[in-house]
Structure formats: C-alpha cells, structure tokens
Amino acid sequence: MESAAEIVPLLEILPAAEPSEAAPVVLAAPTTESAPSVAPLEKIAEATAATVEEPAAESKAETNGKALLPVETKKLPEPQPEQNGKEWKEDKDFNNVAEAEGQQKKLPYPKSVFFIISNEFCERFNYYGMRTVLVLYLSRQLGYAEDTATVVFHVFTMFVYFLCVFGAIVSDSWLGKFKTILYLSMVYICGSVLLTLGAIGPLNLPVETFTMLGLALIALGSGGIKPCVSAFGGDQFKVPEQVKQITSFFSLFYFSINAGSLISTTVTPILREDVSCFDDINCYPLAFGVPAILMIISVVIFVLGRSLYKMKPPAGNMVVLVSSTIWTAITTKCKEKKTNPREHWLDYADKKYERQLIDDVKVLMRVLFLYLPLPVFWALFDQQGSRWTFQATRMDGDMGSWDIKPDQLQVLNPLLILVFIPLYDVAFYPALSLIGIRRPLQKLTAGGILAGIAFIISGIVELNLEKTYPDLPYSQHIQLRVFNTENCPLTFSSNLLGAESFEVPQFGVYTNKDLYVANSWNLEYQISSSDPNCQLSNVGSQLLTQKKAWSLFVNPLNATQNTYWQEDFVDKPSESHPLVRTVANVPPQSTIVWKNADKGDIAYEQYANETLLTRVYSAKYDVLIDGVPVGSVDVHAGGVYTLLVKQNAQGGYDHVLIEVTEPNSMNILWLIPQYVIMTLGEVMFSVTGLEFSYAQAPPSMKSVLQACWLLTVAFGNVIVVIIAEAALFDSQASEFFLFAGLMFADMLVFMVMAYYYQPNDPNKKEEVQPLTGDAKTEIPPLEEGVENKGKDINE
Structure with missing residues (x-):
C-alpha cells in the first residue's frame, strides 16, 4: 500500500491561532496503500x-x-x-x-x-x-x-x-x-x-x-x-x-x-x-x-x-x-x-x-x-x-x-x-x-x-x-508441437536437426521443447501415415525463427493443404485467466461454443477454422458444435489449453483437452x-x-x-x-x-x-538572550477587535 499513517494529527493543527492566521498545513504521514497505521x-x-x-x-x-x-x-x-x-x-x-x-x-x-x-x-x-x-x-x-x-x-x-x-x-x-x-x-x-x-x-x-x-x-x-x-x-x-x-x-x-x-x-x-x-x-x-x-x-x-x-x-x-x-x-x-x-x-x-x-x-x-x-x-x-x-x-x-x-x-x-x-x-x-x-x-x-x-x-x-513455471524457448532454440486430429498416428519427417523423423500419436500431440535453430531455419517437412484408413500425405515448408514456440495443426477438413502453422503462446498468461483454443476436425463453417456449465452464459463462440487463443474464466465449460454437445472441460487460472475435437462413427464427437502450459498450482x-x-x-x-x-x-x-x-x-x-x-x-x-x-x-x-545519536531533550528550555539596543521586535498588527493573546517575546 503506501506507507504508514495516512493521518497523524500533528501539533501544528491543534494550537490556537489568531483569527487572522491559518495553522500551517500538516504534511500527513504516508499512507498504507489501503489503510493507514496511525499513532493513538x-x-x-x-x-x-x-x-x-x-x-x-x-x-x-x-x-x-x-x-x-x-x-x-x-x-x-x-x-x-x-x-x-x-x-x-x-x-x-x-x-x-x-x-x-x-x-x-x-x-x-x-x-x-x-x-x-x-x-x-x-x-x-x-x-x-x-x-x-x-x-x-x-x-x-x-x-x-x-x-x-x-x-x-x-x-x-x-x-x-x-x-x-x-x-x-x-x-x-x-x-x-x-x-x-x-x-x-x-x-x-x-x-x-x-x-x-x-x-x-x-x-x-x-x-x-x-x-x-x-x-x-x-x-x-x-x-x-x-x-x-x-x-x-x-x-x-x-x-x-x-x-x-x-x-x-x-x-x-x-x-x-x-x-x-x-x-x-x-x-x-x-x-x-x-x-x-x-x-x-x-x-x-x-x-x-x-x-x-x-x-x-x-x-x-x-x-x-x-x-x-x-x-x-x-x-x-x-x-x-x-x-x-x-x-x-x-x-x-x-x-x-x-x-x-x-x-x-x-x-x-x-x-x-x-x-x-x-x-x-x-x-x-x-x-x-x-x-x-x-x-x-x-x-x-x-x-x-x-x-x-x-x-x-x-x-x-x-x-x-x-x-x-x-x-x-x-x-x-x-x-x-x-x-x-x-x-x-x-x-x-x-x-x-x-x-x-x-x-x-x-x-x-x-x-x-x-x-x-x-x-x-x-x-x-x-x-x-519457479518450479511451476513453463519452459520457454530461449536464444537459438525453438519449441515444436504437432497437433493431430486424425484417428491414426502420423509420421513427420523434416530437415531439422533433432526432428528428422518422429511419430505423432493419433488424436494427440507431439512436443519437443528444445530444438536448435541458430537464427532462423527454413523447415522442409513431410507428413504421412501408414494407416490405409487415413490416406494422408502432405509436403510443405515453414520459416522458423529462434526463441519462439511453433505449432503445426494437422486437420484435413479444416485447412488448406491439410495443415497450418501458428506461432504459439506457451507462457503463463499475465492476467492469470486460462487461455483456450479449439482445433476441430469438422467443416470450417461449423460454430463452436463454450458455455459456462454453472452459469449457462456463453464464454466464447467461434467458427471451426479459427484457432486463436481466447481468454476465459477459470470454470467448467460445456462445449457444443452447431448445438450438438461435445463434452465438458475444466480449465484453471494460468493454464494454456488446446481442445482437439473430431467426429466419431456414431455421428457425435470425441474430444481431448491438451494442457500446453500447466495451470497455477501453488495456492x-x-x-x-x-x-x-x-x-x-x-x-x-x-x-x-x-x-x-x-x-x-x-x-x-x-x-x-x-x-x-x-x-x-x-x-x-x-x-x-x-x-x-x-x-x-x-x-x-x-x-x-x-x-x-x-x-x-x-x-x-x-x-x-x-x-x-545524542538525544534532544524537548523539555529543556533554551536560554533566550534579551534583546538590547535597537533590536526591537516588530509584532505584526492584529486585526481590529482581536485580543492579543500572545506573550511578549522577552518574557
């Protein structure tokens, strides 16, 4: 807050003053940011x-x-x-x-x-x-x-x-x-x-x-x-x-x-x-x-x-x-x-x-x-x-x-x-x-x-x-995440050291938080699947710059060239609200709604082809796509989340909530x-x-x-x-x-x-030398009708 007593009634206020004079302003002692401590x-x-x-x-x-x-x-x-x-x-x-x-x-x-x-x-x-x-x-x-x-x-x-x-x-x-x-x-x-x-x-x-x-x-x-x-x-x-x-x-x-x-x-x-x-x-x-x-x-x-x-x-x-x-x-x-x-x-x-x-x-x-x-x-x-x-x-x-x-x-x-x-x-x-x-x-x-x-x-x-803080990309390094909304695992191959070849789990995410990139790197990659039910093959490139987190979303029904890249946010939100995004393997014009499970109000609404992070309150939410329930998710302060959604064989939806950044855990x-x-x-x-x-x-x-x-x-x-x-x-x-x-x-x-420190004795009276010669004290004239209540200076 600020400091210590917001108001300490000081001696300057209390003494009687002549009606024509004003007691000087008391410089009130510093206040606490919210409430003062004051001497009794x-x-x-x-x-x-x-x-x-x-x-x-x-x-x-x-x-x-x-x-x-x-x-x-x-x-x-x-x-x-x-x-x-x-x-x-x-x-x-x-x-x-x-x-x-x-x-x-x-x-x-x-x-x-x-x-x-x-x-x-x-x-x-x-x-x-x-x-x-x-x-x-x-x-x-x-x-x-x-x-x-x-x-x-x-x-x-x-x-x-x-x-x-x-x-x-x-x-x-x-x-x-x-x-x-x-x-x-x-x-x-x-x-x-x-x-x-x-x-x-x-x-x-x-x-x-x-x-x-x-x-x-x-x-x-x-x-x-x-x-x-x-x-x-x-x-x-x-x-x-x-x-x-x-x-x-x-x-x-x-x-x-x-x-x-x-x-x-x-x-x-x-x-x-x-x-x-x-x-x-x-x-x-x-x-x-x-x-x-x-x-x-x-x-x-x-x-x-x-x-x-x-x-x-x-x-x-x-x-x-x-x-x-x-x-x-x-x-x-x-x-x-x-x-x-x-x-x-x-x-x-x-x-x-x-x-x-x-x-x-x-x-x-x-x-x-x-x-x-x-x-x-x-x-x-x-x-x-x-x-x-x-x-x-x-x-x-x-x-x-x-x-x-x-x-x-x-x-x-x-x-x-x-x-x-x-x-x-x-x-x-x-x-x-x-x-x-x-x-x-x-x-x-x-x-x-x-x-x-x-x-x-x-x-x-x-x-x-600090033990709960996320790992952030640092100088000459990047983080890479690949989100897969398919029902089959994917194989990712590239020309990046440390990410030459890896498998992305079905309906999941691959994460690597420590990849070396000097300043920038033109990534050339290929995504494929050995599962005959996927029929997915994609070749592309992306310029990656250091000290950043990069995310690749594989989403055939909702992307040009089956994939899209995004520079991602992985730090804890400064406002402490959770950040959420939905990546859904559904037609791009489908409407996704997050509704507060307790209050019933809509936290946010978006089309399926929008994947920007959105701030919401810490709460439990019911997620719907075109009015059809997807499921319920809990998000907490300080967390960054990605919700993956796909259609299932029964005509409904499957979902998984991926925790990109852990929420605040210390009370x-x-x-x-x-x-x-x-x-x-x-x-x-x-x-x-x-x-x-x-x-x-x-x-x-x-x-x-x-x-x-x-x-x-x-x-x-x-x-x-x-x-x-x-x-x-x-x-x-x-x-x-x-x-x-x-x-x-x-x-x-x-x-x-x-x-x-040598203490001062406030009760010790200073000796006042009598005024002599032509040293006359000039007392300012009083207002008319005001009695002089002061003492002579030589008393």
Missing part, C-alpha cells in the same frame, strides 16, 4: 499538552532585519499562590486547562467537518481503487513487461509523495487550504477521467498517452491535497476549548480513510475481473470509472460545505523558511569560511535569521540524519502494489465457491493494521521488552528487519513458484505470511519512527519533519525504479533476496547511527 490519538493529545504554539510559518516579525521563529505562546490561567490550600502548578495538564476554559462557553461541534470527512472517504476510494489495479492494467492492457509496469507504478507513487510538499507550500504560502484542495481536486478529476477514457477500447483513443497524462494529473492532485485536507479539518475547531472534539474528529477522519481504502481495495478488483465490457473479459473502464465518479462526488460534497467552513488565510510555510535558512548558511559559508569561521555551518545564517530558529534547525538536522537509511524500508513496503501483485497472478486463487483476485490480496495490509495496532501496546511491545527491545530506535530497527524477513519469505515462495494463501510480517514491521517502523521524531524535533520543526518523512517514501520508490530498470537478475526470487539484503545492511548502518 490520545498520545497526540498528550503531546499537544507540552506545547501550544503559533502557526509554524515564515513570520515577518523581524529583529534587526532578522527573520524570527514564530512566537511560542501559551494561554494559561493567571497563576495563583494557592488554590484550596495547594500550590497551583504551571505545568498543569493541558486538557484540564481546556476543560476549565470550556466551562465558560461550550462550543458546538462544527458541522463543516462532516463534509470534509465525506470528501476524504470518496477521494481515498478513488486513489486506492485506481492504484490497486494499476500494475495489472499496465501489463495486460498496455502490454508492458512486468519490469516496465513496475517502473511506471513506482514513478507514479514517487511523484505523489514528492508533490505532497508542493501542495503544503502552495497552501501555506499562496492559496490557502480551501482553494488548494478545490483546485487540485479538479486536476485530480481530470486525471481520473482521462485514465478511464483511455481504457475504453471502442473509443480508439491513444491509450498510452491518455494513461500517462492521467497518472501525471492524479499524482499532482492526490499528492497536492494529501497534506491539506486533515489540516483544513483541524482549522474548523477552536483550540484549546475543543481539544476533545478535535481528537474525535481525527478518529472519524482516520475511519473514513480506512473505510474508503478497504472498500475500494476489495471492490475494484471485482469490477475489473467479474464484469465484462466492450468485448473484453476484464472491465478496466469500470474499475477506473467508478472511483472517478466517487472523486467527482467528493468535490461536490466539499463545495457544498463551503458556507460552513472556517477559512484562514495562508500564513507562510516553515519548510520554505527552513530551506531558506539552510541555503543562506551554505552560501554565506562559501563566502566567509576563511575570513569569518564559525563553530557550526548553520551559524553562518545568523545575519539574517534569529538564533532560536538556527538552533532549532540544528536539532532538526540531527534528527533528519537518522532519516537517511529510511527510504530502503519504503522501497520494500511499496512493492506490495507491484512485485507482490505480479507474484499473486502466478498463483491459484481458487477457494472453491469464490476466487481471490491477485490484486485483491492487497486488502490484507489494512485489515492486519487494524488488528495489530491495538495489540502492540498490550502484547507485542511487552514481548519485545523481554528480549531487551524497549527504546524507539530499537523498535524501528526491528521493524526494518521484519521487512527484510518478509522479502526473504517472498523469495522462498518465488523459488517454489495464493501462501502469500499471507509475507504480508503479516511486512505489516508487523510497518506498524513498528512507521508509528515508532513518527513518535520518536515528534518527541525529538523542536515544536516549530514538526511540519518540516513531516515533509522529510514523506520524502523518504518518495526516495524509497526511486530505489525500486533503479533496481527494476537495471534488470540485474533473470529470477525474481534473486531480486527479492537482493532487497532483503539491502534492508539488513541498511538496518546495520542505522544501528550504528542510532548508537552515536
């Missing part, structure tokens, strides 16, 4: 108690021309020497303060948030539904190789996460949250519509162009609004008076994400596979179209709530401010390194930026140094939607009365997350503490190791799967262990990583931290693109083991980095 909301409420801050913004308050860090404020009751004989404690719990203030005036729950929650449900349904079937669409409909489809999938995911930072900056610096969500949602809709139109075959549109343009617009829209929606919901509340209500909002918001992703991940594969449209066994227009309709509905719902929204103007973006600080420090150091040496390279920014900001950036950089190894985890995690889905297509999803679709297995991740998160505090973490794993960085390391173990398991599964449920281990690792890695990061970073830097967390997901997808493009191995199992090895090596490096 009560922990976030506790974290909020520690600091109530002004919006992290690029404040224009200046001292001597220096940009200042946004002023930290706390609104607390006036300290009293004693209350009921007890000393009043300044660090009294934040929730108690909020409750005390709420007694003065209880604010109603904002109705506007229900429009936001409904909007989020529809948008997540669209995103996860489209993403679930994407790699199969790229490989089946666009004909991309698995490596190419994997690259496109991860490039798309990479841009979604890179553009999250773009959306946050646009929202905080220019458009504000409402306009950013609205405008980028329109872009999102355009992308979804283009993707749907491109999938409709009869329109004859340039499918590849529409698909790529659609994905680009979806990445811009989805990535751009991702950090804005939860923050916009937080803006609807007044904090601290509504701190309990905002916690319940985030619970509902998180539920809407889970509901949208779970339903779409389950339903969209059904729309894709169980519905036929436009003469195709799969219905990708419906699989893309239904989520697109939900996206349109989400925008309509969002606009309907406009009159109820509290819209705050953009107040600047901390990511921009931090980036500017770092850039100033680097450029100034290049100029003054020799003439004005400093203890730390960030100190070179002190001519333009305030000391507190520089010190906070120093702490931030120490935390971000630990982020360097993190992308490798996301490289493994996000392959659930690509490599693991392709792996599932080569497995048997038949559960008897129902089938598990290959892409449908992705629903395991969100389901397991919902099970695991409550269990971690009561079961998993106590168990880990027994073996000495108690600290956050230790837990994060354990999560990464679990991801590596998951890929070892997937590699072992792949090794067993798809063997993939469950790797999903379980990966999800265990995800919750431990992501939730622990976020909690540790928030605890270590200065309060003003948390939005920057979120941006960088999202970027680790983006860079993780870059790693997959590089390795997939390199095509280092012929075996997919080897690639899985490579990723596992990278993960273990990465965690070894992380352990060393964590060992030398």
